[in-house]
Amino acid sequence: MIATQQLAAHWTLSPDIRFLNHGSFGACPRVVLEAQAELRARLEAEPVRFMARELEGRLDAVREALGSFLGCRPRDLGFVPNATTAVNAVLRSFAFEPGDELVVTNHGYNACSNAARFVTERAGAKVVVADVPFPIRSEDEVVEAVLAKVNDRTRLLLIDHVTSPTAAVLPVERIVRELRERGVETLIDGAHAPGMLALDLDALGAGYYTGNCHKWSCAPKGAAFLHVREDLQESVRPAVISHGANSPRQGRSRFLVEFDWEGTDDPTPVLAVPVALEFFEKLLPGGWDEVRTRNRELALEARRILSATLGTELQTPDTMIGSLATVPLPDGASDGRRDAFTVDPLQAVLYDVHRIEVPVFIWPEAPRRWLRISAQLYNSEADYVALAEALQQAL
Amino acid sequence: MIATQQLAAHWTLSPDIRFLNHGSFGACPRVVLEAQAELRARLEAEPVRFMARELEGRLDAVREALGSFLGCRPRDLGFVPNATTAVNAVLRSFAFEPGDELVVTNHGYNACSNAARFVTERAGAKVVVADVPFPIRSEDEVVEAVLAKVNDRTRLLLIDHVTSPTAAVLPVERIVRELRERGVETLIDGAHAPGMLALDLDALGAGYYTGNCHKWSCAPKGAAFLHVREDLQESVRPAVISHGANSPRQGRSRFLVEFDWEGTDDPTPVLAVPVALEFFEKLLPGGWDEVRTRNRELALEARRILSATLGTELQTPDTMIGSLATVPLPDGASDGRRDAFTVDPLQAVLYDVHRIEVPVFIWPEAPRRWLRISAQLYNSEADYVALAEALQQAL
Numbered sequence: 058m059i060a061t062q063q064l065a066a067h068w069t070l071s072p073d074i075r076f077l078n079h080g081s082f083g084a085c086p087r088v089v090l091e092a093q094a095e096l097r098a099r100l101e102a103e104p105v106r107f108m109a110r111e112l113e114g115r116l117d118a119v120r121e122a123l124g125s126f127l128g129c130r131p132r133d134l135g136f137v138p139n140a141t142t143a144v145n146a147v148l149r150s151f152a153f154e155p156g157d158e159l160v161v162t163n164h165g166y167n168a169c170s171n172a173a174r175f176v177t178e179r180a181g182a183k184v185v186v187a188d189v190p191f192p193i194r195s196e197d198e199v200v201e202a203v204l205a206k207v208n209d210r211t212r213l214l215l216i217d218h219v220t221s222p223t224a225a226v227l228p229v230e231r232i233v234r235e236l237r238e239r240g241v242e243t244l245i246d247g248a249h250a251p252g253m254l255a256l257d258l259d260a261l262g263a264g265y266y267t268g269n270c271h272k273w274s275c276a277p278k279g280a281a282f283l284h285v286r287e288d289l290q291e292s293v294r295p296a297v298i299s300h301g302a303n304s305p306r307q308g309r310s311r312f313l314v315e316f317d318w319e320g321t322d323d324p325t326p327v328l329a330v331p332v333a334l335e336f337f338e339k340l341l342p343g344g345w346d347e348v349r350t351r352n353r354e355l356a357l358e359a360r361r362i363l364s365a366t367l368g369t370e371l372q373t374p375d376t377m378i379g380s381l382a383t384v385p386l387p388d389g390a391s392d393g394r395r396d397a398f399t400v401d402p403l404q405a406v407l408y409d410v411h412r413i414e415v416p417v418f419i420w421p422e423a424p425r426r427w428l429r430i431s432a433q434l435y436n437s438e439a440d441y442v443a444l445a446e447a448l449q450q451a452l
Numbered sequence: 453m454i455a456t457q458q459l460a461a462h463w464t465l466s467p468d469i470r471f472l473n474h475g476s477f478g479a480c481p482r483v484v485l486e487a488q489a490e491l492r493a494r495l496e497a498e499p500v501r502f503m504a505r506e507l508e509g510r511l512d513a514v515r516e517a518l519g520s521f522l523g524c525r526p527r528d529l530g531f532v533p534n535a536t537t538a539v540n541a542v543l544r545s546f547a548f549e550p551g552d553e554l555v556v557t558n559h560g561y562n563a564c565s566n567a568a569r570f571v572t573e574r575a576g577a578k579v580v581v582a583d584v585p586f587p588i589r590s591e592d593e594v595v596e597a598v599l600a601k602v603n604d605r606t607r608l609l610l611i612d613h614v615t616s617p618t619a620a621v622l623p624v625e626r627i628v629r630e631l632r633e634r635g636v637e638t639l640i641d642g643a644h645a646p647g648m649l650a651l652d653l654d655a656l657g658a659g660y661y662t663g664n665c666h667k668w669s670c671a672p673k674g675a676a677f678l679h680v681r682e683d684l685q686e687s688v689r690p691a692v693i694s695h696g697a698n699s700p701r702q703g704r705s706r707f708l709v710e711f712d713w714e715g716t717d718d719p720t721p722v723l724a725v726p727v728a729l730e731f732f733e734k735l736l737p738g739g740w741d742e743v744r745t746r747n748r749e750l751a752l753e754a755r756r757i758l759s760a761t762l763g764t765e766l767q768t769p770d771t772m773i774g775s776l777a778t779v780p781l782p783d784g785a786s787d788g789r790r791d792a793f794t795v796d797p798l799q800a801v802l803y804d805v806h807r808i809e810v811p812v813f814i815w816p817e818a819p820r821r822w823l824r825i826s827a828q829l830y831n832s833e834a835d836y837v838a839l840a841e842a843l844q845q846a847l
Contacts, residue, residue: 082499082503101463101464104476108476139715141692304793320533320537321674323718323721326718398699
């Protein structure tokens, strides 16, 4: 087995910090940053050639590589800077009418729940929240909670593949199947999924699936995709309407043309995606499968270490864990904190005193705060042991 | 006077190409690219610290520098990747009702005219096109063309400060004043303005003003702003709804909080803006004023050289020229070209044979095609003489 130290050398993370929060913004291997710098140098040497004449071909090459990684046809992939932007594009394109219902879950990502409320309020439609328990005891609980809210008025389900506050891998395959039987489409926010979970988007068959490439695929920030099933593409327009609305298609769909250009921006994060995908495929003998397995095993071990030290119970079955996990803290909600946006005092102590970067979450519905740990190749068991020791001191 | 060669050394443009199209995507001085690389290295050393804890303060510092450059209060500035995105945000936020009219001009930027059609069609409202003649003989012609289309149903005017296909500086001060007297707000697409024209946005008093920093201010691609007059800020929402919709404000407006975060993206283009502003302020003894004057004089000289060689008349008065100008070609519209998106055969010859990057425009309403030349500090008279000679051979 390749030592963590050897793997960590591929990253440019500060050696002074134990970085246990890959989940929030990812972190780029050096080789990806170098490839991006090279692309940017080419762009700046001849901006018009790069942006106006070469970009489409370069994006097509990214689409090929990404399609093969995600298990889907390249032509069903549009580019966006992040999953939130993709969720906005789909929701703002969806023709909600008064009385329509959009189902979300209480574990949903706040930014996207905001977008859901925004579009439904404008249309006189309604957001309906499916209450998934936490701790979660089984996948069945999730499926049941969602189905309990689906009825004749349901037009769409917005659900996370991996939940952000609670780090649970939800059974989206089952949910998509159940909802399609009921004539309801699903928009999956797979912000954390690509690189954490093996994906086969064609087999999944969801109407809409978005994922970030900057998290667990380690592309630069600003690289994400929106997959739309072919029969729904005509109705999905980007959040930013640009030239694509009336430019000649030359055999391409409007979906591709519009999502390939939403105004001038730095295209190098997206263009660096294939470098990141190839880096991981070649890094370990077992390629991406080994990367995902190694990270998942480390995340499971980390929560065992932390739960044992803190004396708190596990919040989700092992089967619902990827490379992200939550660990409840033994004490109640922090007095020093009133909302989910500000930094918890414990988080500040862990960073300032113990030099550990790890988020402390609160959630209006849960009595306790918890940690969310990430496991990426640059992390080792020693990181979580150090965190457990720091928590014993700090709590 | 500092020699062009000395100034051109600040850029990383390919020495093999005469780059006469600064207008499309700009070009970054080396010092800006280095500052951006340094920011990106910091980000990747500690992604969470940079993105979650430091970014707001860093954006506030950019807002200060940019506000002073634009002549406006920093707190009225939101960040966007490009002007098209800002136009989409304003138009999608505007509560058009059936029968409402949105006035645009026939010289408008295609991407933004598309956004205008998109939002009005959805609302049962209407885009009304003000026909500004071309050639333009005076500012009066522009003001009259716009006012001729303003009536009781007019809700908003969308107009370019510097037109893209025709490179004319429009009299937005007069237009904003006339329209405010009639109770109509103006959304100015100043994509080309910051760095080309001296701006005083507070004095201008437009409801909405957007500008790119990546064009004539030479920031990296992905840096632009939206200025909204304070009394209108509550109603303007970004194209991407994110955490800002319900995050605590801590004394900040929702406008600021929402436009400061539209999902994870690379913030370094925006963060490099102050470096670009300071670079130009210090580069020439007369600071930004001298930069703008020098570029404008070169653009005027360039169109004199080219018009004399080609025997074609000037299309706009000198007073309506910034650092971008059009030069009509002596022949008719190209047979080889059917739309405004594909590359004109002449443009290809100029690039392939003569190694000159310059766009050839067509416009459905004009019988002739034309060149659009840009003048930035790295350009010299010799560039346009070379272009004139190349045109004599190619035509």
